[in-house]
Amino acid sequence: MRKISANYVFPGNSSPIKNGVIIFDKEGTIHDFLNPEIDEINFEKVEIFEGIICPGFINTHCHLELSYLKGKIAEGTELPGFVKDIISLRNNFSDEERFNAMTLAEQEMINNGIVAVGDISNGDSTFDHKEKSKISYHTFIEVFGSDPKIANAAFKHSESVYNSYFNKKRASITPHATYSVSDNLVKLINTHAIKNNSLISIHNQETASENSFFREGKGAMFDFLDIANKTDNQFIPTGKNALPSFLGKYTNLNKTLLVHNTFTEKEDIAWAQKYADNIYWCFCPNANEYIEKRQPNYSLFKNEKCTIGTDSLASNSGLSILDEIKTISKKDSSITLETLLKWATFNGAQYLGFDKLGSIEKGKQPGLNLISGLDGTTLVANSSIKRII
């Protein structure tokens, strides 16, 4: 049995405990979590660390299969330019290059204290890897197709990828984004999701032209995807933002993660609150800076269930949840470290349904991270992470 302590322990789902002591076994199962203000503790056998301890991080949005695109795409292109660059580059790499990039990316996540990942996959290239991994994965098999005529073929392809996954309980078929899925495809995804009680994850309001796409049937994304032609000029603008226009087409969805939310407005959040009580909001601030040079208005989300993602190495220089929460903390210092760590641990585990992860509590195996180099309990540029278990 090992006993450890630090200046503060942030349990993930409750207030930090000054000099809290965690007792855990070889497997990392928590046997006790003690508070010196209440419990009698003999500190002689306790390993004491400088900094704070928190549970292992949950990365709720990544695309492991895109790791080979690290450093290949220019910054600040905005989303339509970014997608165009991916399409033009994606066939230029060998299987070996892709495999090696994926292996390095995963090791980077492990070193950065990430214990579980919600990972987007278009194909099966990551599946063998995930089956053997020490990271817990939920894989979202992403389907897109804004042309209604290809809905059946697109869905069939994603279904065959889904059927090849080693653990169906940890996989879902999910729509790519609000703007890239035709109504016909929405119906197929919805039926599959309800039947399998699937988690849903959608790229949401990542770029400004996503809202004008639905509001007015125009803008950079509408033109880039040639929606007028694909729908034989039958696209009907809703006069509403992307989120209510798109998500309103679904019924009875299970837990849903909305990823990015850079251009989400107060009215969208109010709409989501009425629409369902199982909506989670994922932020990937470093990817937003990379692609759009802009971040969400975090203060709008203080009462929402938020999570953190790294997105892929195509739009990020690293896969570190600590780096993501540093960026949020710099942009909006009113969001406390306790809140940021809840987003980065407990909320992510709750959304993905990993019951043993996300908080330091008796009987759980959350993994333990040490964050050091803070200014009191504030993250600074040099704050660093080390995995304890």
Ligand SMILES: [Zn+2]
């Ligand atoms: Zn993404």
